[in-house]
Amino acid sequence: MLRCALCGHEVGGDALRCPKCGGPLQFDYFEGEIQQASRVWDKFADFFPFKLENKYSLGEGNTPLIYLRRLSHRLGVEIYAKYEAMNPTWSFKDRGTYLAIHYALLAGYRKVGTVSTGNMGASVAAYSSLAGTDAIILTSREVSQESLIGMEIHGANVIVVDGDYGMLYHRALEIGAEKGIYFINSDNPYRIEGYKSISFEIADERDADYIFVPTSSGGLYRGIFKGYVEMKRCGFVERVPQIVCVQASGCSPIYTAYISRAEHVEKYENPHTLAHAIENPYPPSGDAVLKILRENKFSCVAVDDQAILEAQRELASEGLFVQPASASAFAALKMKISRGKIERNSRVVLILTGAGFRNIGHLDMKRRICKLEELERCVK
Amino acid sequence: MLRCALCGHEVGGDALRCPKCGGPLQFDYFEGEIQQASRVWDKFADFFPFKLENKYSLGEGNTPLIYLRRLSHRLGVEIYAKYEAMNPTWSFKDRGTYLAIHYALLAGYRKVGTVSTGNMGASVAAYSSLAGTDAIILTSREVSQESLIGMEIHGANVIVVDGDYGMLYHRALEIGAEKGIYFINSDNPYRIEGYKSISFEIADERDADYIFVPTSSGGLYRGIFKGYVEMKRCGFVERVPQIVCVQASGCSPIYTAYISRAEHVEKYENPHTLAHAIENPYPPSGDAVLKILRENKFSCVAVDDQAILEAQRELASEGLFVQPASASAFAALKMKISRGKIERNSRVVLILTGAGFRNIGHLDMKRRICKLEELERCVK
Numbered sequence: 001m002l003r004c005a006l007c008g009h010e011v012g013g014d015a016l017r018c019p020k021c022g023g024p025l026q027f028d029y030f031e032g033e034i035q036q037a038s039r040v041w042d043k044f045a046d047f048f049p050f051k052l053e054n055k056y057s058l059g060e061g062n063t064p065l066i067y068l069r070r071l072s073h074r075l076g077v078e079i080y081a082k083y084e085a086m087n088p089t090w091s092f093k094d095r096g097t098y099l100a101i102h103y104a105l106l107a108g109y110r111k112v113g114t115v116s117t118g119n120m121g122a123s124v125a126a127y128s129s130l131a132g133t134d135a136i137i138l139t140s141r142e143v144s145q146e147s148l149i150g151m152e153i154h155g156a157n158v159i160v161v162d163g164d165y166g167m168l169y170h171r172a173l174e175i176g177a178e179k180g181i182y183f184i185n186s187d188n189p190y191r192i193e194g195y196k197s198i199s200f201e202i203a204d205e206r207d208a209d210y211i212f213v214p215t216s217s218g219g220l221y222r223g224i225f226k227g228y229v230e231m232k233r234c235g236f237v238e239r240v241p242q243i244v245c246v247q248a249s250g251c252s253p254i255y256t257a258y259i260s261r262a263e264h265v266e267k268y269e270n271p272h273t274l275a276h277a278i279e280n281p282y283p284p285s286g287d288a289v290l291k292i293l294r295e296n297k298f299s300c301v302a303v304d305d306q307a308i309l310e311a312q313r314e315l316a317s318e319g320l321f322v323q324p325a326s327a328s329a330f331a332a333l334k335m336k337i338s339r340g341k342i343e344r345n346s347r348v349v350l351i352l353t354g355a356g357f358r359n360i361g362h363l364d365m366k367r368r369i370c371k372l373e374e375l376e377r378c379v380k
Numbered sequence: 381m382l383r384c385a386l387c388g389h390e391v392g393g394d395a396l397r398c399p400k401c402g403g404p405l406q407f408d409y410f411e412g413e414i415q416q417a418s419r420v421w422d423k424f425a426d427f428f429p430f431k432l433e434n435k436y437s438l439g440e441g442n443t444p445l446i447y448l449r450r451l452s453h454r455l456g457v458e459i460y461a462k463y464e465a466m467n468p469t470w471s472f473k474d475r476g477t478y479l480a481i482h483y484a485l486l487a488g489y490r491k492v493g494t495v496s497t498g499n500m501g502a503s504v505a506a507y508s509s510l511a512g513t514d515a516i517i518l519t520s521r522e523v524s525q526e527s528l529i530g531m532e533i534h535g536a537n538v539i540v541v542d543g544d545y546g547m548l549y550h551r552a553l554e555i556g557a558e559k560g561i562y563f564i565n566s567d568n569p570y571r572i573e574g575y576k577s578i579s580f581e582i583a584d585e586r587d588a589d590y591i592f593v594p595t596s597s598g599g600l601y602r603g604i605f606k607g608y609v610e611m612k613r614c615g616f617v618e619r620v621p622q623i624v625c626v627q628a629s630g631c632s633p634i635y636t637a638y639i640s641r642a643e644h645v646e647k648y649e650n651p652h653t654l655a656h657a658i659e660n661p662y663p664p665s666g667d668a669v670l671k672i673l674r675e676n677k678f679s680c681v682a683v684d685d686q687a688i689l690e691a692q693r694e695l696a697s698e699g700l701f702v703q704p705a706s707a708s709a710f711a712a713l714k715m716k717i718s719r720g721k722i723e724r725n726s727r728v729v730l731i732l733t734g735a736g737f738r739n740i741g742h743l744d745m746k747r748r749i750c751k752l753e754e755l756e757r758c759v760k
Contacts (some may be wrong), residue, residue, distance in 0.1 A: 011697070038418060058699050059444025059463060066439060070512070086466050088699070090735070113759075122701075130699035132450070136759055141749075146526075148747065149740050153696040159759070163752025175756050316533040319438050319468065319510035321502075332445065357737050358458060361530050369521075372543025376555050379493075379516055379539070 001028045002189055007289040014187065016173050024285045026191045026222070029230050038062070040197045040204075041098075047200070047230055048099065048149070049193055056131050059196050060095050065205050065349070068318045075337055077274045078347045079330075081320055082202060084354060089126045089150065091119035091222060091277075091354030092198065096191030100184040105131055109182040110285035114138075115168045115354055117143045118185075119354050122150035122235050124184055129154040136181060138172055146358045151164075166267060166282035169217075184303065186217030187285040196230065197234055202349055203231055208241045209346040212329035214246045215250045215254060216278035220284025224351070225292050241349075245289060245300040246332040248325070250275035252302040252335045258293055259300075265290055274305045274362050277325035277354060285356070287303025299341070303331040311354070321356035329364050381408045382569055385602065385668040386680045391580045394487055395554050396553045396568065404665045405569045406602070409610050418442070420577045420584075421478075426582070427610055428479065436482045436511050438468035441577050445585050445729070448698045451710075455717055458727045459710075461700055462582060464734060469530065471499035471657075471703075471734030472600060476571030477507045480564040485511055489562040492516075492600050494563055495548045497523045497656055499734050501538070502530035504564055509534040516561060518552055522656070526738045544710065546647060549597075563698055566597030567665040569576035575603025576610065582729055583611055587753075589726040593710035594733050595625045595634060596658040596664025605672050605730070621729075625669060625680040626712040628653035628705070632682040634666050638673055639680075654685045655740050657705035657734060679721070683711040692736070701736035709733075 003010045006023030018025060032046020040061045041052040058070040061088045068079040085091035101124070104112050111138035121137040128135035135156040139148070143160070151158045163166055169185055169353070174184035184191065198220075202208060215221045221243065228240040247255045250273030257265040265286030271339070272277050293300055303311075305324075312327035329350040336342050370378035383390045386403030411428020420441045421432045427612030443466045448459040464472040484492050493516035495506040501517040508515035515536040516618060519528070521701070525542070531538045541548055549565055556563035564571065578600075582588060595601045601623065609621040627635045630653030632690070637645040654660050663669070673680055683691075685704075692707035709730040716722050750758035 005448045054448070055449065057444075057445060057446075059466060063443075064437075064439025064468075066437075067435070069435065085672060086439060086468060088444075088463070088466060090470070090737075112394065113388075122386065126696075126701065128697040129697050138759075145745075146737060146740065147745050148457065148745060150701060150737065152745055153693070153701050153743065154699065155693075155697055157760075158747065159755075160747055161752050161755060162749055163755075167752060168755075171755060175759050178756070179759060180542070181759070183601065207653065214716070313533070313535075316506075317509050319506040321469070321506065321533050321535065327577070357470075357526060357530065357638055360526065363529050365525075365528060365532055367540055368538065369540045369542055372541050372547060372551065373550060375518070375539075375548075376544075376558070379555050379559060379561070380537075 002026070003028065004166060006291065010171055013272065016183065021032035023076070024288050025188045026192060027189060029233055031234055034236065040201050044197065044200045047196065050103065050106060051103060052099065053273055056105070056127065057098055058094065058126065058130060060087050060098050060200065063087060063193045065077060066070055066320070069320060071314060075334070076344050077337065077342060078345065080345050080349045081352050082198060083320060083350055083352050085322055085352060088121045090219055091123065091271045093120045093123035095197050096186065096188070096194035096219070097123040099189035099194040100188050101131050103125045104133065104182040105192045110134065111181040113138065113172060113181045114185060115172045118147040118358050120186065121147065125151040125154035125156035128156065130380045138168055142363065144359055149224045150358065155362065168203060169267055169284050173359055185284070187222065192223045195220050196227030198351065199224050199227025199231065203237050208243045210244060210342065210348045212246055212332050212348065213352050214278050214291065214325045214328045214351065215247055217279040217283045218254070218289040218362065219244055221289050222285055222292065243298050244332060245293060245298065248275040248278055248328055249302040249303045249304040249310065251279045251281055253283055254289055255282060255300050255302040257286070257290055275308055275324040276359055278328065282358060303328050303337055305325045307331040307335070320352060322352045323354045323356050326352040386671065389507055391698055396563065400543035402707045404567045404668050406572060407569060409613055411614055414616065417665065420581050421756055423579065424580045429724065430483065430486060432482060432664060436480055436485070436507065438474065438510060440467050440478050445582060445698070451694060451698060455714070457717065458725065460729045461732050462578060463700060463732050464731055465642065465702055465732060468469050471503065472499045472575065473503035475572035475577050476568070476599070477503040477564065479574040480568050480570035481507045481511050483512065483570045484513065487562070489516065489560065490634045491561040493556055493561045493563045494565055495552045498527040498738050499657055500566065501527065502748065505534035505536035505690065509535065517604065524741065529619065529709060541565055541760045549664050550643050565600065565664070571599050572603045572606060575600050576607030578731065579607025579611065582616050586729060590622045590624060590728045592624045592626055592712050592728065592730050594658050594705045594708045595627055595669065595730065596660040597663045598634070598669040600733070601669050602665055602672065603623055605745065623678050625673060625678065626708045627682045628655040628658055628688065628708055629682040629684040631659045633661060633663055634669055634681040635680050637666065637670055644665040655688055655705040655708055656739055657703055659709065669745065681710050681712045681715055683715060687711040687715070699750040700732060702732045703734045703736050703739055706734055
């Protein structure tokens, strides 16, 4: 049963927001058994809203959980990276897109859409081409060339929208409802179900005390939380870890509401951060995240661009080239440790949401040129 | 035992080429059993030259084998994509780098190096940072900004070498021997062992009649062949599939030697192709590939840039954004089918070697801009 994540109102059909309060939707908790299988979708099949067929899959999920040895030693905690850059279009979005497009086909849609400045657009474009549906990607003027190509290469209809990007989410849902286009936006309920798979995979490998989640619209955060709650209800884990909501200081609407004890998340004016993948000034699941944070006494932090860039370099020094938004998780961990908020030897998982290559404009380069005949001298 | 892939001379220590004939080196065939495990490295542990520890791993391998439904129906064969863009640095190179850097550490090296214009450089830089070794990446003036950043972000010492790129492979080995730097070039014997894992994974999932392998230095081709030979010797597969060597017409030294029945692969003058990842004019394993092709009656084809770009779009229309070099495998399959060389309903595997984002300069874009208030009209 689908219901509003805020007011609990039951919703039928393929509504995408609560008709009563406008809140985001969510499936009731699933229960079941763990199956013998290798794909997370088969292993946890009881926990997804319908039977997931392999033919709409590009092999998403089952990403590695990598122990960061040197950073762990340095900081006195056990740090694991959930490396989502190894998905088919190189971000965690693929997990949600797989379920959402699969559902769109079951529901008879021939057109899907999304609103995205990068990862989600590439993901919807790719899965839509696999499924044979038409895809419409609405994006902003700030989107990078790398991101646009990642959408267009799959034949999607990409429209750069000139106007308030925060409004686009809601306008897209309206237009989609009129024109029979299923818009798979950031916190679509099937996305939430897809993102749960990250929690299933982590818990399958090890216990965690903390999970650090870069948070923009709130869809990923809600998915990871729901996955753990379902596992706890079924006795697969003893407790839900502390799930830390991480935002960039330059665009931190949830953090702002959290520390000011506001009732609702308000639109963040003049957002500005290098971590574009978490630069949503008006997160559609903001209030739903705030509710989880408060009910569970979870924490929320904001980290600035300098700390994010330093964290990006540090993760790269352990072999992982992630986007700035992903690096915010590590920057937040360091901040929490420096404030004495993380017990020694805690087991911490960083959700490294996507690959570093879609936003490279900010990266400095020290290029050394050497003539072949002088190579011996150049190589120290 | 390590021996020359051409003359069979036994070689000890950490020689990187045959001291007698200059040929590339190769381990003797391994034999063993398949273990119960999920990582390919553990499942086929008997077939690797030493025990592979997880701490030098970034989660490489175990990539999906994706059935391409529409392209299969169109062409009348069963086409599967081995999607190597889902490795940690987004190409198959990671499988070889994992083994080679692991070996370098066992052998006591503190410095590693490679010669690369893209994927291999990023891979060696990433694994070297994980392992804590120093990395020296020698690259050419033609390397893309995306590729350079992929190397430098991990703290590697990147040197752009001005001079004959074909010579650099050999010069690097000489300088490495002098200075105690272990150069993990394209056909390093540990790379070959790492690339075998692709064959193990394919055979573990299904029988194949043909494998199409984009071929540059020859290391990948040799690895895939060796993997199948070992499995046949142990009775895991009934036969070795036809392994098709694919080159770009604009840089096709192996193909040229193959069709002209030459004894040796000669340097290809004035190479020019968009498929930069297979643009090696003087492949160090060229003669070794030629030997395999002739002894096994395998075929070799060359495809032009136009066919490669069309193939890149077609693969993207099934959800897979690969680099032009990878797309050459599909272009070659279409060419072979059009010539009546592939039986109907054959099972074909394309090795899609790496992700499309490192070379995007050639991709056209049709960007549509629309004002938010006119969005309804723009969305058809």
